[in-house]
Ligand SMILES: NC(=O)c1ccc[n+]([C@@H]2O[C@H](COP(=O)([O-])OP(=O)(O)OC[C@H]3O[C@@H](n4cnc5c(N)ncnc54)[C@H](O)[C@@H]3O)[C@@H](O)[C@H]2O)c1
């Protein structure tokens with residue numbers, strides 16, 4: 159497979175804030191060419207993390223320079239804890255020290271952490287500057303770089319401070335995945351599965367045949383999975399940018415998952431995608447328990463995630479004593495809480511997710527006890 163090939167384009171239709179997602183191999187080395195027509199100034203500030211910088215910063219930087227675009231760089235620590243107020247302050251301070259102007263464009267080179275943080279900084283710096291997403295994890299290529307949810311975590315919960323702020327362009331270079339650790343690749347795959355579970359049993363069935371290839375590096379399968387996921391997300395975001403209705407479906411597995419992540423202190427014990435994998439199983443188990451979905455669909459989901467080594471129960475996290483009441487307390491701070499009631503995303507089966515579902519918390523507690531004991 160060559161370093162560069164023809165990119166596929168998915169459009170996010172949001173009126174004057176519409177933008178393209180380009181998916182292809184070698185796009186980082188062509189970033190200047192694609193970004194140039196969108197820039198208000200021949201200057202960008204690239205924000206990345208230390209791991210990504212090692213592998214991809216030089217190539218991206220050169221791609222801009224070769225297109226006559228001046229670059230400056232900010233390298234932050236890697237990991238979920240970088241999505242914090244402290245790092246937001248650090249980033250904004252460094253952007254101001256570099257004399258960022260309103261016409262300067264920020265470029266987020268990295269996974270969801272860098273994308274969410276940089277996007278949020280872009281939305282508040284000088285009351286808003288443009289930004290471009292260059293996602294380098296599978297998770298970021300299929301989910302976080304698309305749709306404009308930006309933000310940081312708080313001790314009180316995930317992503318509780320943030321904004322809806324759309325990028326001008328997304329460049330998903332599938333070659334970036336060659337350097338991504340397998341654990342991160344698997345975690346990102348959980349968000350791919352989510353699209354099948356929401357409204358496409360056909361995609362879920364396709365994934366059952368291609369998951370191993372996607373993880374092992376089958377380029378065609380990876381690309382198809384990324385494009386299909388981006389199309390699905392673009393459709394939902396285009397119809398409901400600010401999550402007043404169907405966008406909540408993209409939160410499938412997250413009510414549980416975010417609670418697990420918060421309990422782990424946003425540490426490497428449990429990655430976001432791993433928490434979502436467990437959370438999606440919980441959502442399907444709860445749906446089955448309530449008689450809403452066939453037990454077989456919950457079992458099929460569990461089998462599929464386990465087949466590529468994703469966790470399906472919280473007991474997968476070593477040495478942690480989960481307490482159901484504490485998890486429910488975390489869920490009480492979810493953004494889908496309305497009039498004090500937690501709105502869950504549940505399903506009538508694979509490809510048939512729905513929201514909101516207000517559930518007796520005694521049922522949720524029982525489900526959690528069973529899941530913790532598994
Ligand atoms: N905004 C949204 O819509 C949205 C959607 C899904 C997830 N998220 C957020 O995304 C975050 C998780 O993102 P993530 O899974 O990408 O994690 P991440 O950004 O922490 O990246 C994972 C790890 O991989 C490293 N890495 C990234 N790209 C690499 C590459 N190409 N080669 C080698 N190493 C590389 C990073 O340095 C990091 O250590 C969470 O905070 C989650 O809440 C946001």
Ligand SMILES: O=C(O)C(=O)C[C@@H](O)[C@H](O)[C@H](O)COP(=O)(O)O
Pocket residue numbers: 301305307316317349401405406408409412493
């Ligand atoms: O884009 C969305 O909408 C999502 O919900 C995508 C999720 O995968 C993502 O993790 C998101 O950040 C969670 O949203 P939140 O509003 O619950 O923080």
Ligand SMILES: [Zn+2]
Pocket residue numbers: 301349412430434
């Ligand atoms: Zn997510």
